[in-house]
Amino acid sequence: MxxxxxxxxxxxxxxxxxxxxxxxxxxxxxxxxxxxxxxxxxxxxxxxxxxxxxxxxxxxxxxxxxxxxxxxxxxxxxxxxxxxxxxxxxxxxxxxxxxxxxxxxxxxxxxxxxxxxxxxxxxxxxxxxxxxxxxxxxxxxxxxxxxxxxxxxxxxxxxxxxxxxxxxxxxxxxxxxxxDVVGCELGGAVKNVIALAVGLATGLGLGLGDNARALLITRGLAETARLGAAMGADPLTFAGLAGAGDLIATCSSPLSRNRTFGEHLGRGLTVDEATVATKQTAEGVMSCRAVLDLAAAHRVEMPITEVVSAVIAGAVSVPDAAAALMSRTPKSERYDV
The missing domain is CATH 3.40.50.720 (NAD(P)-binding Rossmann-like Domain)
Incomplete structure (x- = not known):
């Protein structure tokens, strides 16, 4: 045994x-x-x-x-x-x-x-x-x-x-x-940050529909894959359980700590208050800045991660964060790929 x-x-x-x-x-x-x-x-x-x-x-x-x-x-x-x-x-x-x-x-x-x-x-x-x-x-x-x-x-x-x-x-x-250890680890770390974004939008009361949730999930997956490619991960990993699978579950389920934490922030709680309300560790809160630093080191653009990190740091309000994402300059869907 x-x-x-x-x-x-x-x-x-x-x-x-x-x-x-x-x-x-x-x-x-x-x-x-x-x-x-x-x-x-x-x-x-x-x-x-x-x-x-x-x-x-x-x-x-x-x-x-x-x-x-x-x-x-x-x-x-x-x-x-x-x-x-x-x-x-x-x-x-x-x-x-x-x-x-x-x-x-x-x-x-x-x-x-x-x-x-x-x-x-x-x-x-x-x-x-x-x-x-x-x-x-x-x-x-x-x-x-x-x-x-x-x-x-x-x-x-x-x-x-x-x-x-x-x-x-x-x-x-x-x-x-x-x-693919690198791909599996990046998929797990970044999906927590994207789930925070979904929670923020939900808690803010933006009338987040399935279209908007799918938007955040797929664009979140895109920026995860960009970072993964720059760090030597297998691109196919992000289409599997440790990539899309984990991302979908964490962004969609009310059982998700990170999504729940984001909802608390979206409803107006401070980071400290949301920490108490969530009760368990939401890894994306502490890791979002580190993920963004990795992106900068590898010259990878990660707009959702950037906005979430700014919200957690208190540098931008939740309503301004949502507006910032929707007002970005249009690009090819597969830019930087």
């Missing part, structure tokens, strides 16, 4: 821990709060993040990261992107020499512009053949409820990706494999 350590007892970490356990893996979740660990161990539930979802008996929790990591063949990381470096520095001595580290995180480090797998390499010294990314249209509540879902596991080592695929393949969760 494969040992899996999931470092996070948040909604997505817990949902994926359940997937690994349902697939037959021996899973230990690291929880920061003792009451969360106790609930998982004694009630088979995480009421703080996934109330009403029954967790498998073989899934257990601990507040000790070294205990969770002991003997783990797969180390699954699902913490806020901006806390990864600090936490990982403490965890690294306890990660097994042959363990494969899996990122569920969808963000870009603010001060460095590094993707999450790059931060993992930087902190741990682990080579790319042992670091993977799992990404796709995966709303935690739906996955935990065993509603059909799929994802891409990308790793330069195809055998490592295949082993992970086997470890989390269930009747309701279908993982595919790939090697």
């Amino acid at each position: 494969v040992r899996v350590a999931v470092l996070s007892a948040g909604s997505w970490g817990t949902a994926m821990a359940k997937v690994f356990a349902d697939a037959g893996s021996d899973v230990t979740v690291h929880a920061r709060r003792p009451e969360v660990a106790d609930a998982i161990n004694h009630q088979c539930e995480n009421p703080a993040y996934l109330p009403g979802v029954t967790l498998p008996d073989r899934l257990r929790a601990t507040t000790s990261a070294p205990e969770a990591l002991e003997g783990a063949a797969h180390v699954v990381l699902s913490i806020p992107a901006q806390t990864l470096r600090t936490n990982l520095a403490a965890w690294t001595p306890h990660i097994g020499a042959d363990a494969v580290v899996v990122s569920l995180m969808k963000g870009v480090e603010t001060h460095s512009g590094l993707r999450m797998t790059q931060v993992i390499h930087d902190v741990t010294g682990i080579g790319p053949e042992r670091v993977a990314i799992l990404s796709g249209p995966n709303l935690a509540r739906e996955v935990a409820a065993q509603q059909p879902a799929a994802a891409v596991i990308a790793c330069p080592d195809e055998s490592a990706a295949a082993a992970l695929q086997q470890a989390c393949h269930t009747h309701y969760f279908r993982p595919y494999t790939g090697t």
Whole structure:
């Protein structure tokens, strides 16, 4: 039986821990709060993040990261992107020499512009053949409820990706494999920013119809693909689960944290107030500036990301942001491609 350590007892970490356990893996979740660990161990539930979802008996929790990591063949990381470096520095001595580290995180480090797998390499010294990314249209509540879902596991080592695929393949969760780590990570990070834009427009009460939502989604996908091309990603990745799939789900669902955060801003809440109202981390809020910096470094135009970043920074109002996007100079649909 494969040992899996999931470092996070948040909604997505817990949902994926359940997937690994349902697939037959021996899973230990690291929880920061003792009451969360106790609930998982004694009630088979995480009421703080996934109330009403029954967790498998073989899934257990601990507040000790070294205990969770002991003997783990797969180390699954699902913490806020901006806390990864600090936490990982403490965890690294306890990660097994042959363990494969899996990122569920969808963000870009603010001060460095590094993707999450790059931060993992930087902190741990682990080579790319042992670091993977799992990404796709995966709303935690739906996955935990065993509603059909799929994802891409990308790793330069195809055998490592295949082993992970086997470890989390269930009747309701279908993982595919790939090697385009850059494309999968960019798709996951930028889609959060685009979902903020959809939420802003919805919360502002612009009468956002299906046409307008499709406009934001497709133009958001276009700017994601432009950045991906400049950074060496496979363009086909953005037409798949980690690209269009994840973008559509995050922009369309009321379960999306980033869309919800954007709606709060659109209704007039400040960033601090929207953070409290959303309750969980909306990665696009912290990552939008870092994504825009990446775009500038690669000379890529990303107008939606630029406007969202300005709103988050308080440099432009939500109504002015919407007007700025609609008043841009007309271009060829495939400019800069």
